[in-house]
Amino acid sequence: MSQFWSKRTQALSPYVPGEQPKDTRYIKLNTNENPYPPSATVQQAIQAASGDALRLYPDPNADELKQAIANYYHVDRQNIFVGNGSDEVLAHAFVALLKHDKPLLYPDISYSFYPVYSKLFGINEKQIPLDNNFAINIDDYQQDNGGIIFPNPNAPTGKAISLITIEKLVEQHPHSVIAIDEAYVDFGAESAIPLTKKYDNLLVIQTFSKSRSLAGLRVGFAIGSAVLIEGLERVKNSFNSYPLGREAIAGATASINDSESFETSRQKIIESRTWTDEQLTNLGFVILPSQANFIFAKPPTGYTADILYQQLKERNILVRYFNSARIDEYLRITIGTQEEMQALVTTLTDIFEQITYL
Amino acid sequence: MSQFWSKRTQALSPYVPGEQPKDTRYIKLNTNENPYPPSATVQQAIQAASGDALRLYPDPNADELKQAIANYYHVDRQNIFVGNGSDEVLAHAFVALLKHDKPLLYPDISYSFYPVYSKLFGINEKQIPLDNNFAINIDDYQQDNGGIIFPNPNAPTGKAISLITIEKLVEQHPHSVIAIDEAYVDFGAESAIPLTKKYDNLLVIQTFSKSRSLAGLRVGFAIGSAVLIEGLERVKNSFNSYPLGREAIAGATASINDSESFETSRQKIIESRTWTDEQLTNLGFVILPSQANFIFAKPPTGYTADILYQQLKERNILVRYFNSARIDEYLRITIGTQEEMQALVTTLTDIFEQITYL
Numbered sequence A, B: 001m002s003q004f005w006s007k008r009t010q011a012l013s014p015y016v017p018g019e020q021p022k023d024t025r026y027i028k029l030n031t032n033e034n035p036y037p038p039s040a041t042v043q044q045a046i047q048a049a050s051g052d053a054l055r056l057y058p059d060p061n062a063d064e065l066k067q068a069i070a071n072y073y074h075v076d077r078q079n080i081f082v083g084n085g086s087d088e089v090l091a092h093a094f095v096a097l098l099k100h101d102k103p104l105l106y107p108d109i110s111y112s113f114y115p116v117y118s119k120l121f122g123i124n125e126k127q128i129p130l131d132n133n134f135a136i137n138i139d140d141y142q143q144d145n146g147g148i149i150f151p152n153p154n155a156p157t158g159k160a161i162s163l164i165t166i167e168k169l170v171e172q173h174p175h176s177v178i179a180i181d182e183a184y185v186d187f188g189a190e191s192a193i194p195l196t197k198k199y200d201n202l203l204v205i206q207t208f209s210k211s212r213s214l215a216g217l218r219v220g221f222a223i224g225s226a227v228l229i230e231g232l233e234r235v236k237n238s239f240n241s242y243p244l245g246r247e248a249i250a251g252a253t254a255s256i257n258d259s260e261s262f263e264t265s266r267q268k269i270i271e272s273r274t275w276t277d278e279q280l281t282n283l284g285f286v287i288l289p290s291q292a293n294f295i296f297a298k299p300p301t302g303y304t305a306d307i308l309y310q311q312l313k314e315r316n317i318l319v320r321y322f323n324s325a326r327i328d329e330y331l332r333i334t335i336g337t338q339e340e341m342q343a344l345v346t347t348l349t350d351i352f353e354q355i356t357y358l
Helices: A007-011 A042-049 A063-073 A086-097 A112-121 A163-172 A192-197 A226-237 A246-258 A260-282 A305-314 A336-358 B007-012 B039-049 B063-073 B088-095 B114-120 B163-172 B193-198 B228-240 B247-255 B260-282 B303-314 B338-357
Strands: A081-083 A104-107 A123-127 A150-151 A178-181 A201-209 A220-224 A294-298 A332-334 B079-081 B104-107 B125-128 B147-151 B178-181 B200-208 B220-225 B294-300 B331-334
Touching: A007 A112, A007 B088, A007 B228, A042 A246, A042 B039, A063 A220, A063 A246, A081 A086, A081 A226, A086 A112, A086 A178, A086 A220, A086 A226, A086 B007, A112 A123, A112 B228, A150 B220, A163 A178, A163 A192, A192 A201, A192 A220, A192 A260, A201 A336, A220 A226, A226 A260, A226 B007, A226 B088, A226 B114, A246 B247, A260 A294, A260 A336, A305 A336, B007 B114, B063 B079, B063 B220, B063 B247, B063 B260, B079 B088, B079 B228, B088 B114, B088 B178, B088 B200, B088 B220, B088 B228, B114 B125, B163 B178, B163 B228, B193 B200, B193 B220, B193 B228, B220 B228, B260 B338, B303 B331, B303 B338
Parallel strands: A104 A123, A104 A150, A150 A178, A178 A201, B104 B125, B104 B147, B147 B178, B178 B200
Antiparallel strands: A081 A220, A201 A220, A294 A332, B079 B220, B200 B220, B294 B331
16 A cells, blocks of 8 residues: 555555466466467567558558458448457446446356456446356346446356347347457357347447457457447547557457358357256356357366365366356366367366275 | 536547658658667567467567666666557556646646546646746746656757756656666766665656567567566556557567667767758757757748748658747757658758849
């Protein structure tokens, strides 16, 4: 604590970074990264953009990238907002569109940054409990609000809700912005992007980090009505008018223009998820139905999630354990390559046999 | 204006991007970019960082880059904060360290983002007029304040103040953060970085965009006491915990580790600035003494800055004209290559001869 810190900064909790081991001996199933590489065209495009031209500022509007995203999703360029990772896009959305006198609603079990942004930006917020099946029930959001946000599929549960339900929610709250955080949508859920043409209060946020294997490049985007995008642009241009570097614009554009590796890797991940779900169910886990690149899994009776997390770590497999109310009985396991998932199943089988025979 | 925008967003002015022509027929002396390329090692480092590893999140602490900056400036890694361009570093500094009940003080003629940040973050601010010679007089800052910020050298004047004067200011305000924005310091002014070891209330902000020819990569940094850096980290980690991509970390690290092109280009720019100053003075301009990679120049009697700006543009030379009180008689001219400055002088000579003979 320091006299030099603003009051808001004094109220913030220090950040504890997730485990990002610098050696490679771990099978990393803890941060929902894609196990497959990005499109090969990405590296070529970055190389071409990172020569002498780096002395010049990038296009502040990143029009080349916006146009590529617009083409891919059949919307107009004015309906696209881009930022330095979807975390930055979300932060601008909280300031520009989700900060009102009435409370912002989001699930109690959800992306951990929502309460952090609310605190940073002084936003009146109200957490709505997931139901007993860990599902978002839109009836619970039938109350006065200044905005609604949740991920679809939700994190860390992996559960998705249908497009019909999203549309109903958007219709029920015509005076609020409904922000759907689709970081994981490409692994099996339905995107609400087509609905943004019909509803001016719907904002969809996506990222290049997961399904496009570009977590290291830091590019995210939002799609919505021109008026929502203009609000985001005003805030972004008052914060950092050049958020995306030349190499980020070039790399992300190459990625979206080459969907082959994207399609291949997401299909492989969906197949491995189905296989892992079966195997872990056979081992006695309870698995929530997932449309994401991870599963949320409750270990069999007799094994607690925290101890199992530790036992996997000792055997060089990192998964994610959340020491929080309601979810501390579960592990979040990222879907890696098929070989990595086989190693996970083998290791879990070993652990269970050893403990049984003790 | 929209019901969906927060009150703060409704109060923001829409941003008008600077002229960034997409064709190359202009001699671009309008955005203070470096005319010389970055270190050749930058492209190699970015290439190496932008393969399959891009599927993985970057190091949220960018320790490799922080260590390289720490080595270069002889400080510790815990005294370094890095961000996505110095604009982002400044934005975090406004939220974390410069937002207090007492007013933030900065010059009336200065970097145009300071009032924008103050508005975005709801900061109580007070502008202190430059003196009649367009200089910052630290006696004018002898008043109750919640922080002080200015560029050194100042923009758009190019005028620097001495390290002795900076130290006096820092000593006069032990309970306020003094933020010195050194975007242009490498072109001839004295950096206050050594003073950060002595004063825990001094924050120095620099960028890779100007002297290191990396405007397109978006990397900036701050150096200060551990307590100031921790305040910045708390805000940054609540906003976007991975602001720098893998390729940005790699490129900036390569740049700081190879100072040869940096030293060469800044010397060439300083020489061309001296030459341009002489030539334009001979043509009748009044030039403020500049320690930056630009000069602030008042055209000879009979020629107004706005018309001269237009005449240069018609002849494919872009300079910067500010239609603002006190500075609307001046042009800000970036120092380009020696050839570009010769072209500027020749073109100005032509313009003056033509007008004279009309």
